Amino acid sequence: MSTTNIPGANGIIQNEPLLWEKGKKGRRGMCVPASDVPEAHFPADFQGQGVDFPDLSEVDVVRHYTRLSQWNYGVDTGMYPLGSCTMKYNPKINEKVASTPQLAAAHPMLSDALVQGNLQIMYELQEYLAAITGLPGVTVQPAAGAHGELAGMLIFAAYHKAKNSKRNKILIPDTAHGTNPASAALCGYKPVPIKSGPNGILDIKSIAAVMDEETAGIMVTNPNTLGLFETNIREIAEIVHAKGGLVYGDGANLNAVMGIINPRKCGVDVMHLNLHKTFSTPHGGGGPGAGPVCVTEELSKYLPSPRAVKEDNTYRLDYGGPESVGRVHAFHGNFSVLLRAYSYIRTMGAENLKKASQLAVLNAAYIKEKLKGTLPLAYNRPCMHECVFSDALLQEDKISTLDLAKRLIDCGYHPPTIYFPLVVHGAIMIEPTETECKEDIDQFIEVVKMIVREAKENPELLRQAPMRAKTRRLDETLAARHPCLCG
């Protein structure tokens, strides 16, 4: 393919100084008519130092922010195949709904009687999420997936405490997202890592071998972070339940299974969903998000409070009983994220939610099939919403997964997730989502093939990449520890 066809071939990236460096005394963005009243002065001791704002024209300001925005890459720029993150396109109608003044400007301390519509939306969203997961008790308070996990672990702890059952461990597969062991540890549980079987999923025997009456339960991500469906989930849940444990479902990968599996029927007792992954809140910038938690009838009394309830056609916040684990977020949670999810679910309808999942899986399976001759598959079996390759072939040319990822930036793509999950050497995890069309996916596939050819023919090109980005290779450790925000 000719390099002029790839999306990143023609980018212009302007340098841009700070506004303070750009300003020139006396420059301004508007003209104020000459004053026709006598000048008045504040007393000298009233004036202070004045603000240190630069003088700028309108075009200075517009260009400044436009240029800064062009250093960024988002789902609205192009394909963002970041595995495990579900970076799908979020329909703009949901943004419009979230910014409706009656909703966006409602004060969180208004009495229930004055915000019936808002409470109705919260209540109905709870009901929709209950229908999607099969788990009837729902809180929309948690602000993120990890926060939902924490709420879930607090519920585990409250349940076992009420049963007077002392449990201090929790089973967590080696493919789990790092937040799983962290959330469990925050609640005092010791994470017990479980090795996945040779086919990338949990085997029944390894759970049976360690599940005991000191173990609070298991945290399972399904499909797991290798993009594989945990087909033994029911048997695993039975083993855990037989020993008095609970099953936590990490629902971050729900985008693969909406309307297709019923988590409750798989044996899940508690599950969080990431509204900012599956349900149309743009993310990647660190928030805000929402991680509602859905639980069985039996566990509902432990849910965080308050929750929206409906009685005789009126809605109110219910503060729960003494068993509730209490509040995990101020006011109503991240309400604007709930609005987007509500709008997304209403505009899609059950049929289209299911179709979205089917297409997400189809797109990933297509990439897996098309690229499996180019990069080695970590597990050669049907995938769900994402497919994972290893660096085994790149290593022959002394090229790392990082080099390939950096070269993709030059070609106009946000790199996929790399070096995760940890069980795959030099992992490259690609999640195209349902919102990419076949032409764009085909182009991405061609670009990956081109880069793998370059690894043989011109490996230096990969080692030097990215050449066309605003910044080249950063010292990622230094960047995290000593962020320099003015360079």
Ligand SMILES: *Cc1c(COP(=O)(O)O)cnc(C)c1O
């Ligand atoms: C994203 C993710 C999480 C954490 O969700 P946050 O909203 O980022 O806190 C947990 N588990 C899995 C599998 C994920 O992909």
